Amino acid sequence: MQNMKIKKVLILGSGAIRIGQAGEFDYSGSQAIKALKEEGIKTVLINPNIATIQTSDYLADKVYFLPIESGFVEKVIKKEKPDGVLLSFGGQTALNVGVELFECGVFEKYHVKVLGTSVEVIKNTEDRDRFVKKIQEIHLNVPPSKAVSTVEDAICVAKRIGYPVMCRIAYALGGLGSGVAYTEKQLQDLAKKAFSFTKQILIEEYLGGWKELEYEVVRDRYDNCIVVCSMENVDPMGIHTGESIVTAPVQTLMSSENFMLRSLAIKVIRHLGIIGECNIQFALDPKSEDYRIIEVNARLSRSSALASKATGYPLAFIAAKLVLGYSLTEIQNMITGETSACFEPALDYVVVKYPRWDLQKFRRVSQTIGSEMKSVGEVMAIGRSFEEALQKAVRMLDVGLPGLACSDCVFSDLEKELKEPTDKRLFAIMEALRRGYSIETITKLSKVDPWFIAKIQNIVTLEKVLQRYSLSTLPAAVLKEVKQKGFSDQQIALLVKSTAKDVRVRRKKLGVIPFVKQIDTLAAEYPAKTNYLYLTYNACNDDIVFKDKNQVVVLGGGAYRIGSSVEFD
Amino acid sequence: MELKRQPAKLVLKDGSIFDGYSFGANTSVAGEVVFNTGMIGYPESLTDPSYQGQILVMTYPLIGNYGVPGDERSDGLLKYFESEKIHVQGLVVADYSEVYSHWNAKKSLSTWLKEQKIPGISGVDTRELTKTLRKSGTMLGKIVYGKDNVSFDDPNKRNLVAEVSIKRPILYEGGKKRVVLVDCGTKNNIIRAFLHRDFTVLRVPWNYNFLNENADGIVLSNGPGDPKKCKDTITFVQRALSKNIPILGICLGSQILGLAAGARTYKLKYGHRSHNQPCVEVGTKRCYITSQNHGYAVDKETLPEDWREWFVNNNDDTNEGIIHISKPFFGTQFHPEASPGPDDTEFLFDLFIRAMR
Numbered sequence: 053m054q055n056m057k058i059k060k061v062l063i064l065g066s067g068a069i070r071i072g073q074a075g076e077f078d079y080s081g082s083q084a085i086k087a088l089k090e091e092g093i094k095t096v097l098i099n100p101n102i103a104t105i106q107t108s109d110y111l112a113d114k115v116y117f118l119p120i121e122s123g124f125v126e127k128v129i130k131k132e133k134p135d136g137v138l139l140s141f142g143g144q145t146a147l148n149v150g151v152e153l154f155e156c157g158v159f160e161k162y163h164v165k166v167l168g169t170s171v172e173v174i175k176n177t178e179d180r181d182r183f184v185k186k187i188q189e190i191h192l193n194v195p196p197s198k199a200v201s202t203v204e205d206a207i208c209v210a211k212r213i214g215y216p217v218m219c220r221i222a223y224a225l226g227g228l229g230s231g232v233a234y235t236e237k238q239l240q241d242l243a244k245k246a247f248s249f250t251k252q253i254l255i256e257e258y259l260g261g262w263k264e265l266e267y268e269v270v271r272d273r274y275d276n277c278i279v280v281c282s283m284e285n286v287d288p289m290g291i292h293t294g295e296s297i298v299t300a301p302v303q304t305l306m307s308s309e310n311f312m313l314r315s316l317a318i319k320v321i322r323h324l325g326i327i328g329e330c331n332i333q334f335a336l337d338p339k340s341e342d343y344r345i346i347e348v349n350a351r352l353s354r355s356s357a358l359a360s361k362a363t364g365y366p367l368a369f370i371a372a373k374l375v376l377g378y379s380l381t382e383i384q385n386m387i388t389g390e391t392s393a394c395f396e397p398a399l400d401y402v403v404v405k406y407p408r409w410d411l412q413k414f415r416r417v418s419q420t421i422g423s424e425m426k427s428v429g430e431v432m433a434i435g436r437s438f439e440e441a442l443q444k445a446v447r448m449l450d451v452g453l454p455g456l457a458c459s460d461c462v463f464s465d466l467e468k469e470l471k472e473p474t475d476k477r478l479f480a481i482m483e484a485l486r487r488g489y490s491i492e493t494i495t496k497l498s499k500v501d502p503w504f505i506a507k508i509q510n511i512v513t514l515e516k517v518l519q520r521y522s523l524s525t526l527p528a529a530v531l532k533e534v535k536q537k538g539f540s541d542q543q544i545a546l547l548v549k550s551t552a553k554d555v556r557v558r559r560k561k562l563g564v565i566p567f568v569k570q571i572d573t574l575a576a577e578y579p580a581k582t583n584y585l586y587l588t589y590n591a592c593n594d595d596i597v598f599k600d601k602n603q604v605v606v607l608g609g610g611a612y613r614i615g616s617s618v619e620f621d
Numbered sequence: 622m623e624l625k626r627q628p629a630k631l632v633l634k635d636g637s638i639f640d641g642y643s644f645g646a647n648t649s650v651a652g653e654v655v656f657n658t659g660m661i662g663y664p665e666s667l668t669d670p671s672y673q674g675q676i677l678v679m680t681y682p683l684i685g686n687y688g689v690p691g692d693e694r695s696d697g698l699l700k701y702f703e704s705e706k707i708h709v710q711g712l713v714v715a716d717y718s719e720v721y722s723h724w725n726a727k728k729s730l731s732t733w734l735k736e737q738k739i740p741g742i743s744g745v746d747t748r749e750l751t752k753t754l755r756k757s758g759t760m761l762g763k764i765v766y767g768k769d770n771v772s773f774d775d776p777n778k779r780n781l782v783a784e785v786s787i788k789r790p791i792l793y794e795g796g797k798k799r800v801v802l803v804d805c806g807t808k809n810n811i812i813r814a815f816l817h818r819d820f821t822v823l824r825v826p827w828n829y830n831f832l833n834e835n836a837d838g839i840v841l842s843n844g845p846g847d848p849k850k851c852k853d854t855i856t857f858v859q860r861a862l863s864k865n866i867p868i869l870g871i872c873l874g875s876q877i878l879g880l881a882a883g884a885r886t887y888k889l890k891y892g893h894r895s896h897n898q899p900c901v902e903v904g905t906k907r908c909y910i911t912s913q914n915h916g917y918a919v920d921k922e923t924l925p926e927d928w929r930e931w932f933v934n935n936n937d938d939t940n941e942g943i944i945h946i947s948k949p950f951f952g953t954q955f956h957p958e959a960s961p962g963p964d965d966t967e968f969l970f971d972l973f974i975r976a977m978r
Contacts, residue, residue, distance in 0.1 A: 274906040279963075304722055306687045307662030307961040315964055339724045379906040381899070381935055392935040394908040396897040396963070398658035400680040400748050436682045436748075437716045491720070503686055506720030569748060575658035575680035576751040577895065578936070590682065590715060592639070592746040 058376065061088055061167065062134040064146035065099025065106060067120045072294060072425045075618045076357035077143040078104040083368035084141045085111045091376060096132045098125060099142070103619035120145050122152045129162045136167040138375065139174070140328060140351035141368065147174060147351050168328040168375030169350045176324055177350045180220075180254050187345055190323050192316060195335070195344045197256035206243040207236055209255040215239075218423070220254040221246055230423045232258055232290060259344060260290035261499040262335040265302055267317040268359040270329050270370060274379045277318040278396050280367060281359035282310060287421075288499040289335045289346075291473065294354060294425035297445075300362040300403040303438070304503045309341055320348060329371035331355045338501065358405050361432055363397035364571040364584055387571075388578045400575035401586065405432050406445035408611040409475040419474040427475075429612025434571070435538065436590035438507045443538030446478075450610050456482050456508060457515045457539055458546045470497035481505060485512040510537060518547035523554055528562040535564055535589040567591035627766070629742045631676070631713055631750070634761040634773055639750055644685075644717045645734030645741030647766050651774040652676040652710035654762035655916070656751045657894040662961020663712075663730065664689050667739075668702040670785040670806030671872065671914045672709045673845035674776025676762055680751050682715035684743075688726025689733040696793060696816050701725070703808040703960060707737045708785065708845075710776075711764040713750070717743035740764045758890040759916060781846035782806055782854075782873070786827040793822040798977065801825060801836040803854060805873050806844030810958040814970045815840070828853035832860055837977040838867040838949075841874025843956065848876035848886050848917055855881050867949035867976040869969075872915050875952030879919035879943055882928055882950075889939065892916035893954075896962035899935035900942070900955055908935055911955035912962020918954060919943060949976035 063084055066077035082105050085095050089111075097112035100119055107115045114132070118124040120142065129137075137159065139150030153159055154171040176182045180199050187194045195218075198209040210217045210233065219242045220230045230246075233239035239255075246253045264285040271277045284304065286297040302310055317332045331353045333346040349355075352368050360367040364387050373383050380394035407427035411417050417426075431448040435441035443455035453459050461479040463469045466487070469480040477498065484494050491505045498505075514534050521530065526548055534544060541555040548555070559565070566587040572580030583596065609620030626642035633639075633654065656678040657666060663684055666677065690701035699705065712734065721729050734741045742764055754760060761773045785806035793812055796819035802812065805827045815822050825831050831839065839861055841854070848855075851873075858881035861868060870878035876886045893913040901908045909932075921930045921940040932942030932953065942953040951973060957966040 276906070276908045277965075278910055301660050301681075303683065303686050305661065306690070306723055306725060307665055310661050311959065311961065311963060318965075379908075381901055381906060381908045391937075392899050392908075394899045394901075394910075394935055396910050398680065398895060398897050399660060400658070400682060400751075402683055438683060501722055503718070503720065503722035506718075506722070509720075567746075574897075575895075576656075576748050576755060577658055577680075578755075590746070591749065593749045595748070595752075 058093060058135045058165070058167070060094040060096065060132065060134045062129065062132065062137040062164070063095060063097045063112065064120055064125065064137070064139060064142040064149060065097060065101065065104065066143040066145050067099065068101055069103070069612070069617050071428060073143045073145065074429065074612055075621060076354045077141070077352070078106050078618055078621065079357050080141045080352035080368035081106040082111060083366060084138055084372040087369045087372035096128065096134055098128055101618070103617060105621055120149050122149055122156065122158070125149055125153060126158050129158065129164060133162065134164055136165045138167055138372070140168055140371070143351070143353070147178070151175060151178070168371070169326045173325050174350050177348045183348070186324060187320065190319060192320065193344050195257035195259060195346070197254050199252050199254050201252050203240060203243045203247065206239060206253060206255050210236070210239050213255065213257055216258040216260070218256040218258045219243060219246065220256060221250050232260065232423065258290070259335045260288065261338070262289040263304065263338055263501065264289045264293070264296070265305070265313060265334045265336055266293065266355050267313060267332050267334070268329065268356055268367065269317050269321045269332060270367065270374065270380070271321050271326055272374045272380045273327055273377060275322065276380045276394060277321060278380065278394060279314045279317055280365045280397060281363045282314070283355065283359065286500060286504050287473065287477070290423060291421055292423050292425045293333070295407055295421040295427055297407070297478065298358065298405040299438070300359065301399055304501050305336070309336065312341065313343065316343070316345070320345060324348065324350070326350050328375045329356055329367050358432065362403040363399060364573045364582070365397050385573060387573045387580050387582050387584070389581045391574065391578055397573040398575040398577070401434050401436050401569065401571070401588070402438050402441050403432060403434055404438070404441040404445045405430055406449060408449050408451065408613060410614045411475055413614055419476070421473050421475055421477070428614060431611045434586035436588045437536055437538070439511055440536060440538035440588060440590065442507070443511065443540070447540060448610065454543045454546065455538060455540055456511050458543045467497060470494060473498065478508070481508055482512065485509050514539065515547060518544060521548050523548045523550040523558055526558070528564065531559060531562060532564045532589070535559070564589070568594045568596055570595040629740065629764060629766045631742060631745060632763050632765055633753065635757060637753060639745045641713070641742040641744035643740060643766055644731045644743050645712060646738045648738065648740050649763060649765045649769040649771045650676070650711045650740055651761070651763040651771045653776050654678060654754060654760050655892060655894055656680055656747070656754055657914070659896040659961060662896070664701055665703050665961040667707045667709050667712065668704045669808055669914060670704050670708045671843050671845045673781045673785050673806065674710055674779065676711040676713060676764060677709040678713040678747050678750055678754070680747055682747065683718060684714040684716070685718040685721055685730040687723035688721030689728050689730055690725045691727035696813070698809045698812060703810060707734070707739050709739065711739060712741040713745050713747060713764070714741070714743045715745055715747045717741070740766060754891055759892060777846050780850045782827045782844045782851050785845060787824060788826060790826070790829065791824045793824065795819055795821040797821070798837045799823060799835065800838045800840050801831045801834050802840045802842060803827060803829070803831060803874070805842045805851060805854065805877070807842030808956070808958060808960060810960040811840065811842055811871060814958050814967070818970060818974055827851060830857060832857060832864070836866065838869065838973065841868065841870040841877050843872035843874060843914070845873070847888070848873055848880055851877055862950065865948060867973065868951070869973045870952035871958070872954060872956060875943060875954050876917055876919055878950065878952040879924070882943070883925040884928070884943070885920045885923040886917050887920055888917050893934070898955060900932040901935050902932055903930050909965040910963045911941070911966055912959045913955045915954060
């Protein structure tokens with residue numbers, strides 16, 4: 053049960069929105085505040101970001117618009133005298149400041165309890181050498197790596213591991229300054245650049261081309277563990293998760309692989325002693341069951357925001373309840389209102405997250421994507437076929453693309469584009485398929501799993517099928533098929549040389565319409581009580597009844613982009 | 622692409638029709654329609670003998686992604702499957718993936734279904750179908766291909782266990798310690814669980830008199846249908862209970878154990894078929910995520926004296942396990958052997974092995 057001594061809690065926000073740390077931490081912080089308020093606990097928030105929801109007057113009891121820096125936080129602690137502090141809801145910034153304050157003895161001095169995962173545990177996940185040591189204690193695989201503090205040492209370690217090597221920075225936000233070195237010269241350049249703003253870098257085995265998977269794990273103080281969501285990156289290892297197209301649940305793993313990684317995730321989280329929520333990243337060899345544990349984030353993250361929205365499981369809210377001392381079995385599943393929060397969501401749809409880049413706003417910025425995050429926002433699409441979700445996602449980016457079909461990106465060197473991905477990589481795959489490249493060739497060049505490419509091939513095939521018809525000759529079966537594969541009326545119009553308006557009229561006449569489905573965390577096993585919805589053409593009936601006459605539609609701001617950010621939330 | 626596909630449909634006893642396309646064998650079949658909410662693991666699920674007589678609906682829409690593995694064997698058992706053949710009567714999915722991709726795959730799901738003459742139908746709104754089954758309860762149904770119509774058929778009237786159990790005992794040699802596994806439709810992973818723990822497993826038919834076998838313990842396997850049909854097994858288990866030999870019942874085996882002890886069983890509205898059922902160990906705050914596939918359950922109110930509820934479902938409060946207060950008799954409604962599903966409760970095999978010492 054709840055730790056009754058806690059009456060007032062300090063929450064550290066994440067500060068200004070930046071690449072690698074965006075609205076997801078507003079979401080997690082807001083959820084935490086709600087969870088605490090429900091328990092009658094006073095909340096004090098520090099966050100200088102005026103655009104966030106968590107700083108609204110109806111949420112926290114007190115809000116300080118101050119920098120997330122140890123000096124300022126200490127002053128607030130001195131004044132407010134909170135009983136506890138939450139460090140894991142404000143991203144890397146809050147975590148780093150929390151560790152700093154702990155080490156200077158500030159929490160001890162003012163008798164502030166760090167709620168949930170302890171600082172020692174956080175340090176075990178953040179400091180690479182300590183992390184590797186902890187994982188090796190339970191005999192699990194981590195990529196061979198070594199932390200170094202000089203360029204010479206970096207080169208020496210790289211020789212031992214063998215090129216190519218990955219160069220990473222500890223405590224880094226959005227993979228800042230990291231990269232792959234294929235040669236000694238490249239490593240020298242990378243290391244020099246890195247040491248200009250950090251004292252320590254990490255030289256690591258390079259796992260380019262391996263599958264990249266993420267599991268969101270929740271643990272309570274009674275040692276109950278659940279894995280809320282599994283996610284697979286369409287882009288293989290080597291591309292930052294923030295730059296990757298991500299799908300939930302995993303698509304290309306067989307059962308034994310998936311449940312092996314699930315068990316490993318639980319083993320790691322138990323061994324580390326995390327309480328609340330965390331995220332674990334794996335690399336999986338595409339040709340065997342060999343795996344590596346890449347990292348553990350002992351906090352809410354970008355991926356947990358995605359996992360929450362993808363499954364309907366309120367991760368941040370539940371995590372906040374757990375750090376107060378509740379057990380998972382004591383909390384109710386808010387979606388069904390009758391089942392327990394101690395379960396693993398079953399999805400009956402597919403989710404695609406797509407990043408949005410605004411690289412064209414800058415001159416002389418490289419368009420390539422890799423281990424450093426450049427994207428400024430993202431969207432999530434839901435469908436009942438992968439093609440449907442993927443094409444929806446591309447449209448929702450609002451970058452002027454009608455989806456994958458009819459995309460007209462021009463590539464001067466297609467093979468290079470496939471080998472060295474840019475923000476246009478999926479369109480390059482689309483173009484390669486149009487030009488007749490085989491799935492195997494594209495996989496060889498791009499390292500994207502053939503399953504994903506085959507799904508894009510389906511879109512290319514339908515693109516060609518549609519071109520054979522005019523709107524008046526288009527059969528209902530074909531129209532239904534392309535709608536089920538995510539073609540918009542606009543795309544269809546472009547291919548049958550008509551207008552979106554006319555396509556829509558004909559489509560409705562032929563009875564090809566979408567249906568509204570609910571996200572219910574249990575794949576329809578129990579009735580859902582919330583209105584968390586998506587539209588799909590892969591259906592024959594609506595989940596909900598439309599009866600209210602006086603309803604208002606609110607349009608959101610869409611993906612974050614430069615000029616449109618969390619303020620519209 | 623579905624454009625080229627052969628139409629087929631699923632017809633339910635209440636008259637509802639779900640149109641789709643055939644991607645398995647082009648035949649018509651009848652059975653009991655059930656849904657499974659697990660998102661992964663179709664090669665294991667389809668070969669689980671507990672699905673005998675049932676038409677299986679997958680609620681996760683994308684099926685076939687990673688193909689089907691080959692027929693490699695280890696310890697005499699198919700390495701990647703739960704029995705020798707597909708046991709579902711038919712398969713219903715939303716979006717079948719024609720192209721599969723996996724290092725371990727040897728063929729597509731479609732090819733496998735055709736080889737084993739099992740119909741499969743895709744393009745179905747499986748969510749709508751699941752909602753129908755949830756509201757009405759499990760229903761009879763049929764997959765109809767072309768003009769080849771069949772009549773509805775209730776598999777629960779048959780002795781399904783007799784259909785799937787082996788006919789003669791099989792010995793899997795391991796270490797010195799030995800369990801008798803009463804095969805009511807066992808999954809291979811139960812056998813593997815004991816072989817991996819260095820046990821010899823004597824697998825016997827469901828109606829075999831195992832009382833004179835020299836065994837350190839008796840395992841009652843999972844299996845299809847109504848436990849009350851297993852009269853012979855119940856009789857032998859009743860006699861075993863008086864002998865103090867450790868007994869572990871899994872799924873149907875737990876129901877048989879309950880019936881032998883004197884409890885009653887009943888049919889659930891739509892059963893539990895999923896990989897995410899939370900089970901709390903009674904008297905603790907420990908909750909395990911379990912893999913399940915059952916349509917019947919033990920009525921905990923009817924447990925005799927000396928028996929206790931061991932696990933309870935945290936969602937719907939149904940019984941998930943029974944235990945004797947002093948003797949080494951255990952039953953779990955869920956599958957500690959997982960496959961497919963989470964292995965959170967695999968330690969129960971170790972617990973049972975401790976009881977055998």
